[in-house]
Amino acid sequence: MPYKYLEEVATADVAFEAWGSSLEELFISAADAAMNVMVDDIETIEKEQELSFEVSNPALDMLLYNFINELIYYKDAKKLLLRVSSVKINQTDSEYMLSANAYGEVLNPEKHPLSADVKAVTLHMFSLHHTDSGWKATMILDI
Amino acid sequence: MPVPPQLKKISNNIWELPITYKPGMLVPARIYASEKLINEMDPGVFEQVTNVACLPGILKYAYCMPDGHWGYGFPIGGVAGMDVKKGVISPGGIGFDINCGMRLLTTNLTYDEVKPRLRELVDALFYKVPSGVGSTGFIKLSQSEFRDLAEQGAKWCLKKGLAWKDDLEVTEEGGCFEGADASKVSQKAIERGFDQVGTLGSGNHYCEIQVAKPENIFDERIARAYGITIPNQVAIMFHCGSRGFGHQIATDYLQVFLNVMERKYGIKVLDRELACAPFQSSEGQDYFKAMKCAANMAFANRQVILHRIREVFSTVFKRSPEDLGMDMVYDVTHNTAKIEKHLIDGVERDVLVHRKGATRAFAPGSPDIPQRYKDAGQPVIIGGSMETGSYLMAGLKTGAEAFFTTAHGSGRTMSRHHAKRMYRGQKLLADMEHRGIYVRTVTWGGLAEEAGAAYKDIDSVVEATEEAGLSKRVVRLLPIGNIKG
Numbered sequence: 001m002p003y004k005y006l007e008e009v010a011t012a013d014v015a016f017e018a019w020g021s022s023l024e025e026l027f028i029s030a031a032d033a034a035m036n037v038m039v040d041d042i043e044t045i046e047k048e049q050e051l052s053f054e055v056s057n058p059a060l061d062m063l064l065y066n067f068i069n070e071l072i073y074y075k076d077a078k079k080l081l082l083r084v085s086s087v088k089i090n091q092t093d094s095e096y097m098l099s100a101n102a103y104g105e106v107l108n109p110e111k112h113p114l115s116a117d118v119k120a121v122t123l124h125m126f127s128l129h130h131t132d133s134g135w136k137a138t139m140i141l142d143i
Numbered sequence: 144m145p146v147p148p149q150l151k152k153i154s155n156n157i158w159e160l161p162i163t164y165k166p167g168m169l170v171p172a173r174i175y176a177s178e179k180l181i182n183e184m185d186p187g188v189f190e191q192v193t194n195v196a197c198l199p200g201i202l203k204y205a206y207c208m209p210d211g212h213w214g215y216g217f218p219i220g221g222v223a224g225m226d227v228k229k230g231v232i233s234p235g236g237i238g239f240d241i242n243c244g245m246r247l248l249t250t251n252l253t254y255d256e257v258k259p260r261l262r263e264l265v266d267a268l269f270y271k272v273p274s275g276v277g278s279t280g281f282i283k284l285s286q287s288e289f290r291d292l293a294e295q296g297a298k299w300c301l302k303k304g305l306a307w308k309d310d311l312e313v314t315e316e317g318g319c320f321e322g323a324d325a326s327k328v329s330q331k332a333i334e335r336g337f338d339q340v341g342t343l344g345s346g347n348h349y350c351e352i353q354v355a356k357p358e359n360i361f362d363e364r365i366a367r368a369y370g371i372t373i374p375n376q377v378a379i380m381f382h383c384g385s386r387g388f389g390h391q392i393a394t395d396y397l398q399v400f401l402n403v404m405e406r407k408y409g410i411k412v413l414d415r416e417l418a419c420a421p422f423q424s425s426e427g428q429d430y431f432k433a434m435k436c437a438a439n440m441a442f443a444n445r446q447v448i449l450h451r452i453r454e455v456f457s458t459v460f461k462r463s464p465e466d467l468g469m470d471m472v473y474d475v476t477h478n479t480a481k482i483e484k485h486l487i488d489g490v491e492r493d494v495l496v497h498r499k500g501a502t503r504a505f506a507p508g509s510p511d512i513p514q515r516y517k518d519a520g521q522p523v524i525i526g527g528s529m530e531t532g533s534y535l536m537a538g539l540k541t542g543a544e545a546f547f548t549t550a551h552g553s554g555r556t557m558s559r560h561h562a563k564r565m566y567r568g569q570k571l572l573a574d575m576e577h578r579g580i581y582v583r584t585v586t587w588g589g590l591a592e593e594a595g596a597a598y599k600d601i602d603s604v605v606e607a608t609e610e611a612g613l614s615k616r617v618v619r620l621l622p623i624g625n626i627k628g
Contacts, residue, residue: 007560011185011212012219012347014559038276038586062398069208069394076387079277089218107277114276115588116559117628119390120239122215123397123415142215142239142390143347143559 002026003033010140012113014116023060024087026125027067027098031084033122034068037141038075040113045081048105052122055099061128063096066135068121070100075118077092079106116143145386146181146187150174156209156611161195167197169411173204177471177607180599183556187213188220194413200230200422201405202487202494206545208501209607210554210599214238219500222548227482227493231410231428233419234400234434236497238478239393240344241434242441243384244315245502245551246449246476247535254375256356256621260338260459264352264393265581265624267455272350272381272448274628276583278333280341282447289337290325293388296439299439301596307471310446311511312476313522315503316481318442320414322433323394328388329395332433332599336388336440341447343383343628345589347552349529350381351449354623359619365537365573366618368519369472377451380533380619382526383444383628384478389437392443396430422495438479445474472535473522475502475553477491483511485546496546504538504549504614512538523614525605526552529582530575532621534605541612549614550604575625584627593627 002019009015016033020026036042051074055066067087074080082104090097107114119142128137151159153173158181162168172192176184188211193333195217196205211220216235223236225325256620257264273280282305284292292299297318298304311318343350357374371378385392400418403426404410410419420427453464459468459565480497487494496503504520505512512521520538527533531553538547553621557565568587571594575582584590608614 005560008558011558012214013554068188072387073331073335073391075277076336076339077331079279109275109585112443116592117276119346119387120394123241124215127583128592134581140215 004030011142013143015138015140017136017138018032019134019136023089025118026135026137027064027087029082030064030068031071034071034085034118037118037143038114039081042083044085044112045104047103049080050101050103052099052101054097054099056095058095058135060096061126063098064128065121065123065126067098067100072118072120078125081106081107089091093099106127118143148186149411150236156607157350157548160189165193168193170196170201170204172196174207174211175533175607175611175613176209177603180603180607185212185325187188188218191218192221192610193220194417195236197413198223198231198233198417198419199410200226202226205481206548208550209550209570210378210552211552212554215413217346217497220554221499221549222496222501222526222546224485224496224546225493227422228615230422230495231419232431232480232495233417233497234393234430235416235418236499237434238499239390239508240384241389241393241437241478242476244441244445245380245382245526246474247524248380249370249468249470249472250374250377250447252377253373254377257352261581261624264455264459265583265626266461268350268452269626271451271455272626274348275345279338280447282340284337284340284568286324286333286337289333290501292340292443293325293436293440294323295319296442297446300443305450308448310449310471314442315349315470315476317596318446320435320438322432325436327433328392328436329387331423332388332391332395335391336386339386339388340444341451342386343448345628346382346592350379350626350628351529351622353378353380353533353620353622355618355620359621361616363505365519368516369522369535369617370470371618372559380526381445381448383448384439384442385441390509392433392437396433399430430604434480438476442474446526449534473524475524477502483531483546488542494546498548501548503544503547505547506540506542523549525550527601528553528595528598529593529625529627531601532619533570534601534616535618535620536614537604537617538596539612539615542614545613552600553601553604555597559592562594562597563588563591566594580622580625582625582627
């Protein structure tokens with residue numbers, strides 16, 4: 001599991017650290033970490049549907065912020081629990097552009113062991129940085 | 144962790160950090176707490192409340208209530224009054240769950256009458272008031288109808304036969320923030336929220352059946368004014384907010400403000416979660432109008448839930464809700480910013496009061512509380528943990544010190560993960576049932592996270608507010624049934 005929850009960081013909410021050998025891998029790890037807050041076992045999410053989405057932002061860390069927020073949007077607006085299968089990040093002169101492929105299914109409390117609902121991604125202690133072994137991010141979700 | 148050495152004791156329950164505590168502070172910070180609560184205070188509170196003290200246009204003090212703990216930007220329990228002309232508005236001073244709030248209604252039933260039907264009631268409430276991840280409400284709305292609801296709040300519910308006229312009178316702002324404008328809300332926010340009206344949500348949101356025992360009445364006169372008149376009377380309290388709709392509005396405007404704050408308005412803040420804009424700027428006004436939509440959605444959400452609760456009791460007891468005396472006591476908001484009139488240096492002024500995890504508590508005689516509570520003061524509903532009980536309190540004249548604000552709950556002290564490691568949901572449920580509290584939940588882990596020991600001692604919190612003159616105890620309410628979202 002390329003992520004871990006930080007126990008004593010967020011009293012009322014959930015903090016996690018996610019990592020990957022590349023930026024793309026880190027984004028996928030963070031997506032799973034966020035989904036795992038809502039669903040106790042993310043392996044129960046099957047490939048019933050596939051979709052792709054794009055987000056862009058001039059700042060790399062805010063690109064990650066927008067990316068995780070997109071998953072929260074799909075959970076509420078489309079009732080979709082998603083696993084991200086691939087991420088592509090391109091940089092233009094003015095911004096970073098991300099396109100993601102995801103798969104998943106409509107949430108079903110009978111099938112998916114649901115846990116806490118994620119309200120939002122916060123910017124408290126939010127960080128994304130390069131490490132010796134790749135990339136690492138820390139984020140706190142408001143639940 | 145020790146409290147900062149600069150912390151000065153002003154009185155038994157008021158503590159102050161001076162403007163010399165950190166560069167940029169425009170006003171001192173004041174924390175309301177007993178000696179015990181201040182020593183146990185989350186250290187994040189001291190940093191965050193003093194960051195708030197740096198926001199442009201802040202008046203008097205940056206405050207934190209006794210149930211305070213660290214939040215995003217503002218601490219939970221944070222309060223700041225801003226100059227409406229020169230001050231800023233900050234989503235971090237309101238929270239992601241805009242107008243998360245509490246509602247309390249009475250019945251004329253006693254504990255003895257409810258006890259044999261308790262399981263049936265809780266099971267029916269669990270079914271009729273959906274909760275948890277991705278839940279949807281029974282009201283099916285088009286997105287355009289939802290926009291009307293967001294502009295009208297509980298008034299929309301009245302038109303649709305989902306409210307009694309009296310309900311609106313005892314809802315803060317009459318159940319509708321005037322000036323809400325759905326054109327300032329993103330399509331994403333609409334899509335996240337339009338099918339969630341009538342749902343509790345998750346986390347610390349709940350609906351609870353409670354009892355007012357005679358030994359727990361602190362002020363009989365005010366209790367009577369609030370409709371608590373029978374020994375062992377049963378009441379229902381619930382806590383929820385604006386769901387995905389409000390969360391998305393907060394997320395959207397946090398980014399809007401981050402983009403313009405420094406570049407356009409030259410404002411620097413110590414924490415990105417304190418992103419803000421001048422209240423009078425176009426961005427500030429747009430957020431204010433969008434925030435009001437979220438606040439109205441929350442009022443409508445609680446109103447629809449109230450309607451469902453009345454249906455459940457009516458079905459179980461085969462009597463009408465009117466006959467069961469299912470009158471609302473009050474509805475208070477926790478996470479909002481509002482323009483109110485307050486005395487600043489002896490002069491009455493319009494102030495933009497941010498309250499984040501804090502409750503407005505207007506005093507007896509205030510023009511902004513319902514006629515029926517003119518002598519008693521505004522009811523304040525303080526939700527405790529599901530194990531320990533809650534309080535009904537009343538606003539006091541001395542609350543003027545803190546823009547008539549008091550605590551909102553007991554405040555967490557233990558992280559969710561820690562609580563989940565310490566308690567097992569199934570065992571907690573069995574233990575609580577043994578003690579006469581019947582609980583239904585969609586998530587065992589979520590239940591364990593809400594264990595009573597994960598919270599501050601509610602009695603200490605309410606005592607601190609009373610001793611500081613912010614609000615007074617009226618009734619302590621004990622849980623007997625709970626639906627945990």
